[in-house]
Every structure is written in structure tokens, then in C-alpha cells.
Amino acid sequence: MILLSTVIETFEADLLGHYQDSLLPSHRQALAAMKHCRTSQSPVMLAKCDDCDSQRFVPHSCGHRNCPHCQSHESQQWLERQLQRQVPAEYFLVTFTLPKELRALAWQQQRTLYSLMTRCSWETLKTFTQNDPQLKGNAGAITVLHTHSRRLDYHPHVHCVIPAAAIDTEKRLWRTKRGKKGQDKKQTGYLFNHKALAKVFRAKLLEAITQAGLDLPHRYPEKWVVDVKSVGSGDKALVYLGRYLYKGVIQEKDIVACRDGQVTFCYQDSKTRQMRTRTLPGAQFLWLILRHVLPKGFRRARNFGFLHPNSKRLIGLLQYLHGLNPNRALAWLRKRPVLTCACCGGEMRIVKTRILPILRSQTMPAGQPG
Structure with a gap:
């Protein structure tokens, strides 16, 4: 290695x-x-x-937090805290991606843009949850900012792990969302329409950037990309997010060669799922790593709504009423x-x-x- x-x-x-x-x-x-x-x-x-x-x-x-050697314990502690807040609902992984036309602005104004991306992602999900006919209540979500693609290119996006559920504080009701029936009449997981999410996220973020006094580029796309995927109980999605929360953007086992002034590392292609390699001059490889170092003190992961730490008693009550034991999800952790x-x-x-x-x-x- x-x-x-x-x-x-x-x-x-x-x-x-x-x-x-x-x-x-x-x-x-x-x-x-x-x-x-x-x-x-x-x-x-x-x-x-x-x-x-x-x-x-x-x-x-x-x-x-960017060192591949360090903070394994901190990463596990974060994962344990999230698993302890599990609620009885189907979970979804929603990914909000910043268009490439705005990446230069994000790099120049990292602290501001990263904060706005996180806030607008949450506000978009909160709005949809409040307006959804099956939910009609307050949402909860875990957001994690990532700035890299699998190839380690600069690619800011926000992952949101959100249960298809809501709390109606006025009526004291817990509501969950049922999936949609496909052509085979089987129930499939469904949260919100990804095109509608992208449209609202785009409007919220552009308005927030303008209000922050920043200049938008002359051109940016009309259609943005938001991905929505069912992740069951959410365990695997949280493990995936926790992997890059504290230990940098590359594992040392993925650095496969360092010779003749070049560094080669391997990664999984997001489309084909095949392992590929990328070779760069050593200085460029290090720059690729350093570009994903966040501003000092910036929080990559945040909890919102009823998944905020302040809602510990509420989550405990939900788990008790629905017979959900969070310790089962923790049992497999090392x-x-x-x-x-x-x-x-x-x-x-x-x-x-x-x-x-x-x-x-x-x-x-x-x-x-x-």
C-alpha cells in the first residue's frame, strides 16, 4: 500500500x-x-x-478530517448517532447537484455557496413534505456536503437522507408515505418527483445567491439535476456518507502506483460500476486532494427537522410506540x-x-x- x-x-x-x-x-x-x-x-x-x-x-x-488514517472513531460515532435516530419509515437518498456553470463561483465563495446549497436542499425537501397530500407535516433530514466525484474532480453536491414521513405538530400525528403501484401492481418506493425537486431547488438557490450579493454567471442551465433513490431503512446510505465524512476523499488502498513522476489511483465508475484507474502528475494529484479540503470550521454534515438532536425525546417516543429498537442497527458496528x-x-x-x-x-x- x-x-x-x-x-x-x-x-x-x-x-x-x-x-x-x-x-x-x-x-x-x-x-x-x-x-x-x-x-x-x-x-x-x-x-x-x-x-x-x-x-x-x-x-x-x-x-x-481529510487524512485517510484518522478519525475512524469519530466517523463511527457519527454513524451511531444517526442510527439511534432511526424512525419507522422508508428512507430515501436525495442528491442535489450544482451545475458545472456555477462551480467556479462555488470555488471562489466556498463557505457561502456550500452553506446556501445545504440550506436550499433542506428547504426544498421541507416545502415538498409540507405540501404533500399524504404527509402534510414537518420533515426530518440528514444532509452531507460532498465536493468530489468518484474521479476526484470538483463536483459540489448535497446528499440528503430523508424518511418518507412527517410530523403534524398541531394534530400530533405521525404520517408516512405509501409507495406507488407499478404496471405489475407491486408497491414501489416513491417520495417526490425529481424534476419538480430540481425546479424548486434551482429557484431557491439562485434567489439565495442573489440575496447574498454574489454575481451569477451569464449562462446557466434551465434544467438542473436531482436524484431520488429509495434506500430502505437508510443504514447503507448512512454508511456510504459516513465513509467520506471524516477520512478524506481517497483511501490509501486505492493509490495503486507512484512512479516516474505520476500517481495512479483506482475508482468505481458511477455508470458502469466497473473499476477504472486514473493517472496524473504527482503535483496535480495532490492538488486534486486538497481542492476538497473544506473551509476551517465548516460543518459538512447537518441534521434538520425532527432528526435534529433537539428532537431526541420525540424520536424515542416514536420508536417506543412503533416497536423499533435502534440497538439492532448498531449491533453490527465494529x-x-x-x-x-x-x-x-x-x-x-x-x-x-x-x-x-x-x-x-x-x-x-x-x-x-x-
Whole structure:
């Protein structure tokens, strides 16, 4: 497996030479963090075994949300929180895509455009839920912003996981939506018409951009793209979204070659589902990765409506009344692995963190194994 830190070490100078004027402070911070993550230059933690008193150093992760090494635990915690909020309804994955004509504006005004995309996606779904004859109530949704395609090109879009359900607060009713019957008279999942969603999303986002004082491009398409897909109980869709929530846009196992100034990575074609490879100069590959570093402090994932954390008691009541046990969905999740002692196999605990490499010899007691 080719480490991303190795790729950065090899091509960082070329990257700075070619993209010096395009790199933002957030890009440089991400680059520095991933370059030293779990290497000999990174800080370490001191772990101690309570059974045999042996100690050893454990490399620190950099903790950056774009690093493929880091934040597996945070990603799992997010997934657990979402699964605990499951409600008795069919779930749908709705994807709102920004047209390519507006991508330049999004890149120049990332914090503003990303926020507007998320807000308008939610407001579109909220409007449709309130107006739907079967639902007629308040919606709930989980939104996750992605900025990349499978090829890692710049492609901003918002994924929304939404149950086909609504709460009527005035009448205190829980309503779910029934699917549509096809020609074979079988019930199929149906939420909203994707063309109607795209039309409303387009109007809301264009108005929001104008109100924000930003200039729209001279030309942009009349028809936008919104995809609506049934995802059953929502488990698999949440796992997919959680995969890219904290651990960057590429896994190191997908970097298949790094030689002759080129980097090759593999990806799954979204149309054919076939695995393909893409080869780029090393500096361009790193730039491709860094383009998807979000502005500092920007929240990629958000919860709205009755799926907001403030609705914990309401969701608990719904689960109780409908006999839904959220712990069943959590049962298959892997627990965080414990650190075991190489001498006796006992469980080790961290006793000191953020130890600089030059202080290792001063920290480790004499006679203890490193």
C-alpha cells in the first residue's frame, strides 16, 4: 500500500511550485498534517500495561478530517448517532447537484455557496413534505456536503437522507408515505418527483445567491439535476456518507502506483460500476486532494427537522410506540479496537500524549521496552 504521506513527501515541492498562488491556508494546514501523520516526525503517546507494567510509544494521528488514517472513531460515532435516530419509515437518498456553470463561483465563495446549497436542499425537501397530500407535516433530514466525484474532480453536491414521513405538530400525528403501484401492481418506493425537486431547488438557490450579493454567471442551465433513490431503512446510505465524512476523499488502498513522476489511483465508475484507474502528475494529484479540503470550521454534515438532536425525546417516543429498537442497527458496528500489550496480551491504557519525538528518550523509564 502506498501511503499518502509518501506521496506528499515526494511531490510537495512540485505542488508548491505549480499551485503556490492557489493554495489556501486550510490547504497548507491539511498538507502539513497529513505529511507527518503517524510518521517518525509525528508526536507520540505513551501506553502502559497495568498487568505487566510494560510501556511503549504509540504514534499520534494528525486528527485532520481529510487524512485517510484518522478519525475512524469519530466517523463511527457519527454513524451511531444517526442510527439511534432511526424512525419507522422508508428512507430515501436525495442528491442535489450544482451545475458545472456555477462551480467556479462555488470555488471562489466556498463557505457561502456550500452553506446556501445545504440550506436550499433542506428547504426544498421541507416545502415538498409540507405540501404533500399524504404527509402534510414537518420533515426530518440528514444532509452531507460532498465536493468530489468518484474521479476526484470538483463536483459540489448535497446528499440528503430523508424518511418518507412527517410530523403534524398541531394534530400530533405521525404520517408516512405509501409507495406507488407499478404496471405489475407491486408497491414501489416513491417520495417526490425529481424534476419538480430540481425546479424548486434551482429557484431557491439562485434567489439565495442573489440575496447574498454574489454575481451569477451569464449562462446557466434551465434544467438542473436531482436524484431520488429509495434506500430502505437508510443504514447503507448512512454508511456510504459516513465513509467520506471524516477520512478524506481517497483511501490509501486505492493509490495503486507512484512512479516516474505520476500517481495512479483506482475508482468505481458511477455508470458502469466497473473499476477504472486514473493517472496524473504527482503535483496535480495532490492538488486534486486538497481542492476538497473544506473551509476551517465548516460543518459538512447537518441534521434538520425532527432528526435534529433537539428532537431526541420525540424520536424515542416514536420508536417506543412503533416497536423499533435502534440497538439492532448498531449491533453490527465494529467496536473501537483496544491497544494490547505485546508482552502479556493485556489491555494497555494511554498515560501521556503529545510527546515530541526529541523527548522520547526522556519520557521512557530506564529498562522499559520501547
